Amino acid sequence: MRSSWLRIAALAMLWSLLLAAARTAAQEYPVTERTLKNGMKVLVQPDHSIPNVALYIFYSVGSRNERPGTTGISHFFEHMMFNGAKKYGPGELDKVMEANGASNNAYTTCDVTVYQDWFPHSALPLIFDIEADRIRDLNFDPQKIQSEREVVASERRFSVDNNDSGILDEQLWATAFLAHPYQWPVIGWTSDIEHWTIEDLKHHFEMGYSPNNAIMVVVGDVSSEEIFQLCEKFIEPIPSHAPPPPVTTVEPEQLGERRLVVHKRAELPLLFIGYHVPQTGSPDFYALNILRTVLFQGESSRMYQRLVDKDQVALSISSSMGPALNPSLAIIAAQPKQGVDPQVCEKAVYEELERVRNGPITDQELEKAKNIRLMEFYHQMRTINERANTIGTYEVFFGDYHKLFQAAKNYAAVTQEDVQRAAKAYFGANNRTVATLVPDDQEKAKP
Amino acid sequence: MTLGKFTGRLSGLAMVFVLVAGVSGAQSIHLPPHEKVVLKNGLTILLLEKRGVPLINLTAIVKCGAAADPAGQEGLASATADLLRRGTTKRTAQQFAAELDYMGGAFGTSTSFDFTNVSAEFLAKDFAHGLDLFAGALLHPIFPQNEVDKLLAQVLDGVKGAKDNPQSVIGLYYQGYLYGSHPYGRSEAGNELSLKRIQRDAILKFYEANFVPGNVILAVAGDFQSVEMKKRLEDALGVWPAKPAPRVVIPVMAPLKGKKLLLIDKPDASQTYFCIGNVGIAETDPDRVAVDVVNTVFGQRFTSMLNKALRMESGLTYGASSSFDSHKAPGPFVISSFTKSETTVQAIDLALQVLAKLHKDGLSFDQLASAKSYIKGQFPPSIETSSQLAALITYYESVGLGDDEVNQLEARVDAVTPEIARRVIEKHFPLDDLVFVLIGKASAIGPAVEKYAEKRDTRAIEDPGFWPPLAAQK
Numbered sequence: 001m002r003s004s005w006l007r008i009a010a011l012a013m014l015w016s017l018l019l020a021a022a023r024t025a026a027q028e029y030p031v032t033e034r035t036l037k038n039g040m041k042v043l044v045q046p047d048h049s050i051p052n053v054a055l056y057i058f059y060s061v062g063s064r065n066e067r068p069g070t071t072g073i074s075h076f077f078e079h080m081m082f083n084g085a086k087k088y089g090p091g092e093l094d095k096v097m098e099a100n101g102a103s104n105n106a107y108t109t110c111d112v113t114v115y116q117d118w119f120p121h122s123a124l125p126l127i128f129d130i131e132a133d134r135i136r137d138l139n140f141d142p143q144k145i146q147s148e149r150e151v152v153a154s155e156r157r158f159s160v161d162n163n164d165s166g167i168l169d170e171q172l173w174a175t176a177f178l179a180h181p182y183q184w185p186v187i188g189w190t191s192d193i194e195h196w197t198i199e200d201l202k203h204h205f206e207m208g209y210s211p212n213n214a215i216m217v218v219v220g221d222v223s224s225e226e227i228f229q230l231c232e233k234f235i236e237p238i239p240s241h242a243p244p245p246p247v248t249t250v251e252p253e254q255l256g257e258r259r260l261v262v263h264k265r266a267e268l269p270l271l272f273i274g275y276h277v278p279q280t281g282s283p284d285f286y287a288l289n290i291l292r293t294v295l296f297q298g299e300s301s302r303m304y305q306r307l308v309d310k311d312q313v314a315l316s317i318s319s320s321m322g323p324a325l326n327p328s329l330a331i332i333a334a335q336p337k338q339g340v341d342p343q344v345c346e347k348a349v350y351e352e353l354e355r356v357r358n359g360p361i362t363d364q365e366l367e368k369a370k371n372i373r374l375m376e377f378y379h380q381m382r383t384i385n386e387r388a389n390t391i392g393t394y395e396v397f398f399g400d401y402h403k404l405f406q407a408a409k410n411y412a413a414v415t416q417e418d419v420q421r422a423a424k425a426y427f428g429a430n431n432r433t434v435a436t437l438v439p440d441d442q443e444k445a446k447p
Numbered sequence: 448m449t450l451g452k453f454t455g456r457l458s459g460l461a462m463v464f465v466l467v468a469g470v471s472g473a474q475s476i477h478l479p480p481h482e483k484v485v486l487k488n489g490l491t492i493l494l495l496e497k498r499g500v501p502l503i504n505l506t507a508i509v510k511c512g513a514a515a516d517p518a519g520q521e522g523l524a525s526a527t528a529d530l531l532r533r534g535t536t537k538r539t540a541q542q543f544a545a546e547l548d549y550m551g552g553a554f555g556t557s558t559s560f561d562f563t564n565v566s567a568e569f570l571a572k573d574f575a576h577g578l579d580l581f582a583g584a585l586l587h588p589i590f591p592q593n594e595v596d597k598l599l600a601q602v603l604d605g606v607k608g609a610k611d612n613p614q615s616v617i618g619l620y621y622q623g624y625l626y627g628s629h630p631y632g633r634s635e636a637g638n639e640l641s642l643k644r645i646q647r648d649a650i651l652k653f654y655e656a657n658f659v660p661g662n663v664i665l666a667v668a669g670d671f672q673s674v675e676m677k678k679r680l681e682d683a684l685g686v687w688p689a690k691p692a693p694r695v696v697i698p699v700m701a702p703l704k705g706k707k708l709l710l711i712d713k714p715d716a717s718q719t720y721f722c723i724g725n726v727g728i729a730e731t732d733p734d735r736v737a738v739d740v741v742n743t744v745f746g747q748r749f750t751s752m753l754n755k756a757l758r759m760e761s762g763l764t765y766g767a768s769s770s771f772d773s774h775k776a777p778g779p780f781v782i783s784s785f786t787k788s789e790t791t792v793q794a795i796d797l798a799l800q801v802l803a804k805l806h807k808d809g810l811s812f813d814q815l816a817s818a819k820s821y822i823k824g825q826f827p828p829s830i831e832t833s834s835q836l837a838a839l840i841t842y843y844e845s846v847g848l849g850d851d852e853v854n855q856l857e858a859r860v861d862a863v864t865p866e867i868a869r870r871v872i873e874k875h876f877p878l879d880d881l882v883f884v885l886i887g888k889a890s891a892i893g894p895a896v897e898k899y900a901e902k903r904d905t906r907a908i909e910d911p912g913f914w915p916p917l918a919a920q921k
Contacts, residue, residue: 049499050827079452091759094750099817101824103748106452120824150762157718157787158765164611265715267909268608298548300541308601309541315601315608337604368549375551375570378500383831 029381031391031401032224034231038240039212042231043391043401044224047384053220054388055117055127058396061208062111063188064181064326065244070200072188075108076152077204081115082106083144086137090144093130100126110182111325112396113208118385121221125230132234135214138205140198149193156187165333168262168272168437175260176274176329176433180251212240215395219388251276251327258433263440270437271342273349274329277321277426280397284425286410287418288330292319293369294361294419295352296332300368302356303332307348313340317349323397329433330426342436350429357423360416373411476826478853481666481840482673488689489661492680493840495668497833503574503669505581506566506837508845510664511657514560514630514775515695520645522637526598527653528556528563533594535583540594543580552577554584558635561697561775562845563657568834571670575679582683585663588654595647603642606634610908613713613720613886614785621722621884623914624709624904625779629700632914639911660684662692666841668833697776702726706881706900712889713908719791719887720783723798725877727780730773730846736859737871738771743818745769745805745876746782752801757784763794771875775846780877788891795883795899806878809869819860826856 031045062074082104084090097104102119117127160166170185177183187193216235218227254276278284295303296319307314314334321330334345361369380390395401481495516523532547532554533540547554550573557564565585569577609615619634626632637645665684667676702725728738739747746753746769757767767784782802786794810818830836830853843852883899885892886908897903904914911917 050831052824052827082452091750091755094759095817098748098750098821101820103821103825104452118825118828120827123824147760147762151758151765154718154763154786155765158614158785162613162716162718266611268604268611299544300548305541309597312597312600315604335608337600338607364549368551371549371551371570373551375502375553378502378570382500382502383828385828 029387034228036211036231036236038236038238039210040214040216040231040235041395042216042227043218043395044222044227045217045219045387045391046222046224047219047387048221050384051121051221052384053117053119053121053124053218053222054384055119056217056388056392057115057131058215058217058392059113059115059208060111060213060396061113061204061244062109063184063186064110064247065208066181066184068184069192070196071184071192072152072186073196073200073204074113074208075186075188076148076193076196077201077208078106078108078113078115079148079152080140080145080201081134081138083148084139084141085134086139087133088130089139090141093134096126097123097130102127108186109322110186110328111323114392124222124226128230128234132238135209135211135235136238138209140201142198145196145198145201149196152187153190153193156190156193159187160185164264164266164270164437167264168270168435169331171260171262172272172274172331172433172435173329175258175435176254176276177251180249180326181247182251182324182326182328206241207244210240210243211235211238213243215392217388217392217395219391220384247326254431254433256430260433260435262435262437264437265441266437266439268338269336269340269342269439271334271336271345272435273332273346274433274435275332275426275431276327277330278327279325280323281399281403284418284422286407287414287422288321288426289373290366290369290411290414291356291361291419291422292321292330293372294365295319295356297369297372302352303349306352307334307345311348313337313344313348323393325397342438346434353423353427357420357427360420363416366414366416366419370411370414374408377408475857476823476830476853478830478840478850479836481668483844484677486660486681486685488685488687489659489692490684490687491664491844492677492684493664493666493844494673494676495666495833495836495840496671496673497669497836499670501571501670502568502833503571503577503667503671504566504568504834504837505578505665505667506564506834506841507585507663507665508841509563509565509658510561510662510692510845511695512559512561512563513633513635514697515653515657515693516630516633516641517649518628519641520649521633521641522602522635523645523649523653524563524657525558525636526595526602526642526645527650528558528565529598529602530590530594530650531556531565531584531588533598534589534591536587536589537583538580540591543584546576547580550576552580554580559774560631560633560635561695564838566834566837574671578679578683585658586684586687590647590650590654592647595650599642599645602636603639606636606638606642613716613718613908616913617720617722617783617884617886618781619913620709620711620886621724621781621882622779624707624884625703625724625726625882626700627915630697631700631774631776631778634913638913638917640917656693659690659692660687661689664841664844666837668837668840697774699729699776700726702877702880703882704880705902706879706883707902707904708883708885708896708900709904709906709914710889710893710896711884711886711906711908713886714888714890716788716886716888718785718787719794719885719892720785721791721795721886722781722783722884723795723881724769724779724781725880725882726777727771728773728875729775729777731848732773732777734871734875735773736856737863737867738875740815740818740822740860740863741810741868741871741876742769742771743822744810744814745801748821752805753782753784753798756797756801757786757794761797763790763797767798780875788888791885791887791892792895795896802876802878805872805876809865809872812865815863815865815868819863822860823857
């Protein structure tokens with residue numbers, strides 16, 4: 001039990017550390033920005049510690065811009081971006097990149113499609129040539145469409161159909177959302193995967209892939225001048241058009257608990273609980289993250305101590321709240337032990353949530369959560385790859401990459417009252433959707 | 448949920464062994480300078496100063512692992528490592544967690560066949576406290592009975608639960624079927640039977656025999672001054688009493704002759720997961736760099752021969768790859784992929800055709816040049832952080848390799864010619880002697896896959912253990 005003097009001193013120390021971290025980050029990692037004539041915003045952060053570069057392009061188009069019948073088209077399109085344009089034909093993009101020491105990947109979410117290139121500085125002009133080629137002149141070869149459709153079907157079987165967490169997660173989102181496009185899976189429903197047409201792809205390209213709907217982030221062994229010169233040469237001449245139409249559907253308020261059950265062969269049950277939360281960058285964002293840290297992060301967290309250590313009803317318990325442009329979900333995931341009724345885990349989770357709704361977290365818990373967030377901030381800053389992803393994510397989801405350097409200050413400012421208010425606002429029974437996987441053979445499921 | 452072009456997943460094998468590489472062009476890659484100190488008690492310490500973020504990483508390798516588990520008590524080494532933090536002379540498991548989390552620190556262990564890795568990370572300002580936690584776990588664990596019981600019950604459920612997702616377990620079946628009763632055939636975390644046999648006594652004995660300073664290499668990397676750090680480490684770890692370190696000898700298993708196939712029935716599977724291969728190389732094999740260059744072309748990167756054939760050109764799968772998982776003694780080589788049940792035979796046939804082509808045609812100068820460029824260009828991010836560097840230098844030290852693995856790798860990679868590639872393909876990549884392991888819906892694929900081997904075995908996924916069947920084990 002520390003004296004109040006020591007507590008004040010510790011708090012002051014933490015505050016100044018968080019602020020110092022923010023200042024240091026902004027100084028040591030200066031970002032230069034420019035908006036090209038065609039509307040693409042380019043952010044460059046030179047860092048010469050390794051002779052490599054991470055280049056990301058964030059397009060503000062994802063599964064939320066889709067329609068029933070063509071769900072999954074954004075993700076499919078992402079695959080097709082690698083399958084041939086004008087200058088670099090099918091298979092050539094990857095071949096040429098790898099022969100020059102480069103690698104690539106991409107990911108699609110509900111909100112964005114992000115293309116990632118990692119390469120030595122020597123490959124810089126080539127990367128720009130490749131990116132310009134596919135932004136401007138992506139080609140859709142019917143044979144490629146068919147084989148890539150099969151690849152996506154295989155990916156769906158791998159990530160969802162043959163994966164218990166994937167199945168349950170998909171059903172959770174589909175049940176939590178009645179109206180908003182977050183309802184359907186990013187990978188698309190199986191029947192939609194089977195029916196995509198070349199016209200769907202072309203329409204998606206026209207809708208989402210305009211330079212003014214994209215942000216480029218370059219971090220690594222470069223200078224801002226050389227990047228802007230390459231942008232002027234390769235990217236700026238690409239014409240823009242209207243960005244995707246706005247997503248106007250607003251999910252109506254959930255008025256009562258929703259429940260779903262999946263019955264299948266399985267050794268272990270599974271439990272996911274989704275709560276509606278505001279979009280990223282809302283006033284409650286930092287308090288929500290502090291709350292989740294106190295409840296779920298580390299073995300001293302309330303939920304771990306209760307479910308895993310004391311009651312011993314779960315192998316693990318965690319939470320997630322991904323970046324989102326529209327109101328989304330915070331999800332609690334519990335892995336019940338074999339033979340444990342998931343409702344036993346549910347009861348324990350709700351009791352712990354009630355505790356944090358009814359009384360403030362302790363000073364020590366608040367400080368702990370801020371220290372954990374500080375450590376996370378450093379992890380986000382320590383590689384060129386993580387920095388590129390983080391800068392781009394903040395620019396898209398917070399509307400301004402500068403907010404990244406204010407995050408530490410914002411976390412420092414969160415109070416116990418803020419945390420309790422967030423717990424009361426979002427973690428009540430009416431706001432939850434409960435998804436449970438129950439193994440088929442209950443007899444066999446007993447330990 | 449986010450999905451992407453390539454998840455870069457790992458198969459069920461513990462670690463994909465990625466050999467290091469240099470960078471192309473004008474700049475050559477070197478490990479940052481680091482200092483080696485051996486304490487009087489035999490503990491080896493490596494110090495690597497690195498400015499940037501104000502963090503310090505501690506990575507210790509203890510030269511014992513799952514291969515030292517007594518037969519029938521698989522999972523002992525892994526459980527011992529998991530329990531280090533769950534009760535020490537100064538702290539209960541809960542106190543350890545509370546102090547660690549309060550600092551925003553990290554602490555973790557992982558057990559492979561030959562090594563146990565104990566690592567931690569702290570803000571530089573918290574290092575003294577962090578070191579106290581770390582040293583407590585490494586030197587003074589007490590293995591309270593209730594924590595032992597809790598942990599073993601958790602691991603047991605985890606082993607069962609892993610079988611719900613085929614990609615998590617196919618590697619365990621594969622190493623079991625390939626290595627049989629050889630130590631590398633075990634499941635590192637244990638199986639449903641062995642975990643019930645492990646007693647606290649055995650854990651204590653294992654700890655006392657293996658966790659001795661002469662058996663440990665500790666790297667400290669990050670934002671510190673070496674002179675001061677040496678003193679801190681000496682104070683915290685110099686008191687660890689010296690004891691003889693056990694010698695673990697792993698027999699060398701030669702590649703299997705002939706073909707055999709294991710089919711694990713998972714009746715609700717719509718996709719078949721398969722592994723094909725044989726015994727590969729040890730981590731100090733003189734051919735390791737050449738093997739890496741060849742494997743980069745054959746199955747490691749996106750445009751590899753395997754991925755090109757099975758994904759890019761035919762759409763049969765989301766991903767096909769090959770890897771050498773090298774250990775102290777030769778570890779497994781494996782081709783891995785998956786495809787819907789209906790195209791199982793098509794995909795396996797195609798993978799075998801690509802393997803045959805590798806042997807028949809070898810690799811051209813251009814293919815090798817591309818691989819070399821790729822390896823060198825992709826290397827620098829693998830030594831960007833203190834934790835990566837700490838892990839690498841402890842690893843080299845523990846297997847008896849040196850900084851030249853990095854500092855000379857450009858030259859070694861560049862030296863691989865088509866002739867060397869051909870020799871390495873013939874020596875280390877199997878052709879007709881193959882082990883097949885499949886997880887899928889037996890009623891759909893069983894008859895069709897019989898053609899791959901005369902010697903065949905089957906299991907149900909819910910049968911306890913992996914391979915050999917537990918009833919047959921002593």
